[in-house]
Amino acid sequence: MSSYTPRKKPTQARSRATFEAIIEAGAQLLVEDGFHNMTTNALAERAGVSIGSLYQYFPNKESIVASIIERFADRQFEILAGGLQEVITAPLAEVVHHLVAAMFEAKQAEPELNRVLVEQLPPIGQLDVMRDWTERACHLLEMALEARRDEVEVEDLEMAAFMMVTSCHGIMHSTLLDRPKLLDSEVLREHTARLILRYLGCQE
Amino acid sequence: MSSYTPRKKPTQARSRATFEAIIEAGAQLLVEDGFHNMTTNALAERAGVSIGSLYQYFPNKESIVASIIERFADRQFEILAGGLQEVITAPLAEVVHHLVAAMFEAKQAEPELNRVLVEQLPPIGQLDVMRDWTERACHLLEMALEARRDEVEVEDLEMAAFMMVTSCHGIMHSTLLDRPKLLDSEVLREHTARLILRYLGCQE
DNA sequence: AGTAAATGTGAACAATTGCTCATATATTAT
DNA sequence: ATAATATATGAGCAATTGTTCACATTTACT
Structure with a gap:
């Protein structure tokens, strides 16, 4: 069951920052590498966040781009x-x-x-x-x-x-x-x- | 060194048929599955051709779509x-x-x-x-x-x-x-x- | 202080798939 | 007929990568 909507809404300031960092890094990598060549692991690294955190907020790669x-x-x-x-x-x-x-x-x-x-x-x-x-x-x-x-x-x-x-x-x-x-x-x-x-x- | 142009020009009638079958099957699968979900192996099968033949005429997946x-x-x-x-x-x-x-x-x-x-x-x-x-x-x-x-x-x-x-x-x-x-x-x-x-x- | 909830971590898995290559068959040329 | 060329085969490799999960850390709450 894949969805394009985010998974969890960040409530604390810390997690909101993580969320934003992911989206920002995603936009950067999308421009640099295109959708197919942008890997979720690279995205997490660019965002300064672990891959696990990424999947805490987004159910899949597509949903990041959707946001x-x-x-x-x-x-x-x-x-x-x-x-x-x-x-x-x-x-x-x-x-x-x-x-x-x-x-x-x-x-x-x-x-x-x-x-x-x-x-x-x-x-x-x-x-x-x-x-x-x-x-x-x-x-x-x-x-x-x-x-x-x-x-x-x-x-x-x-x-x-x-x-x-x-x-x-x-x-x-x-x-x-x-x-x-x-x-x-x-x-x-x-x-x-x-x-x-x-x-x-x-x-x- | 990836290219979008076909690899070899078919000369015999037999190979021309193979070439056409690949393109035809490609168009079908493109419609049915989209580019990402269409696999080269499935394409070859649909065309009634072995995967090896496919790569005899096209250097990669993209080049098929290009044609x-x-x-x-x-x-x-x-x-x-x-x-x-x-x-x-x-x-x-x-x-x-x-x-x-x-x-x-x-x-x-x-x-x-x-x-x-x-x-x-x-x-x-x-x-x-x-x-x-x-x-x-x-x-x-x-x-x-x-x-x-x-x-x-x-x-x-x-x-x-x-x-x-x-x-x-x-x-x-x-x-x-x-x-x-x-x-x-x-x-x-x-x-x-x-x-x-x-x-x-x-x-x- | 102590507990529960929220958030963060990253090694590793599972699955996919584009593509090669050694080999076999068919066609053409001599 | 025989050699040479063109074409066909498909099992399996190599590499990639999205995603999970068991565990650590931080924050909020009583």
């Missing part, structure tokens, strides 16, 4: 939400520009970890976390669109939000893999914003 | 190219609709294999093949745009092609993971076509 992913997704979402927070009352065009900026910012935060997770996450079986992330992001956007309904031509706002998030995601993803340098360019962001704005039927 | 991926990518590209072939002289709007249709068709062809490869390809290290695929697809599209330059508002056609391919890809990818049922819907295709057409500055 790493979960935290990562949360941080990513905060960047997005934070970026949109700045423009709660602004007109649609500005919202879209901030959206694009925030999405790109998230993509470029913790680039190494981002890369490993993007490249190796699926087989680890943590697709749910990403599904959830998309869901939350769409919901956030839908609300933003709702508040500016008069500026949006598209009827189905849920669909519109989905299109915005996923197309933007795809562009960034491919860029990261195919033309990483382009990710910094202002041009790409402008094109992405244009893509979204025109789709919504809004003048730039 | 599977390569063939898959070629088939995918043919679907795309075929779809565009039908509209070599048509106006832009029609081209885009065919593009979207072809992209969706490719995504839905061999759905199981598609899914496994999308989910497990990266760690196998065959990102190059995908990079290459995007490259080729972009080039194809750029030519199509070039021939209709007067209908396109965007200046940089290379960029435009990149945006079209990657956004479309992202939409399909996320849909496959998050809302697989939606992939069949006409609505999604219409929205995608709209997204692209408006971006290009073309009336529908």
Whole structure:
């Protein structure tokens, strides 16, 4: 019976530190060696913790990565939400520009970890976390669109939000893999914003 | 010295059959068990071939998957190219609709294999093949745009092609993971076509 | 102080599996 | 027919590694 959730919740300060050390070391080794080449024994050593302790908190190797992913997704979402927070009352065009900026910012935060997770996450079986992330992001956007309904031509706002998030995601993803340098360019962001704005039927 | 390319080229008919059987069995097991859980011994058995023969043609497990991926990518590209072939002289709007249709068709062809490869390809290290695929697809599209330059508002056609391919890809990818049922819907295709057409500055 | 609970340790096990190699069979060439 | 080449076989090796468990140490509690 293998699970992806942690085994035991640390209560004392000491054990909380152990828990954190494991996750931190895990993120490091994931970046350095990839999921397959990262061994639990090496992880424990890097964390300065015995292998036994590791298995006291995590039922298996996968669950460690699951925790790493979960935290990562949360941080990513905060960047997005934070970026949109700045423009709660602004007109649609500005919202879209901030959206694009925030999405790109998230993509470029913790680039190494981002890369490993993007490249190796699926087989680890943590697709749910990403599904959830998309869901939350769409919901956030839908609300933003709702508040500016008069500026949006598209009827189905849920669909519109989905299109915005996923197309933007795809562009960034491919860029990261195919033309990483382009990710910094202002041009790409402008094109992405244009893509979204025109789709919504809004003048730039 | 591990390589991802096959080891020996089969010359006789008998060995060519062996080679094919290995690739076919590999694709099956990849779908059934995933990359990690598929063992080379099981693969050989499924192919009706001894494990020794397998290693006569492939230097390692990865290289088998590499060959599977390569063939898959070629088939995918043919679907795309075929779809565009039908509209070599048509106006832009029609081209885009065919593009979207072809992209969706490719995504839905061999759905199981598609899914496994999308989910497990990266760690196998065959990102190059995908990079290459995007490259080729972009080039194809750029030519199509070039021939209709007067209908396109965007200046940089290379960029435009990149945006079209990657956004479309992202939409399909996320849909496959998050809302697989939606992939069949006409609505999604219409929205995608709209997204692209408006971006290009073309009336529908 | 003394006890119970929480936390930490790491040697060693069990199981898996990618891959080799010595050998056998089939095909082609002379 | 005979030699030479190509192809096929599969038992078993070598190496890796995730995980456990019996025991030590630290903290919390009475």
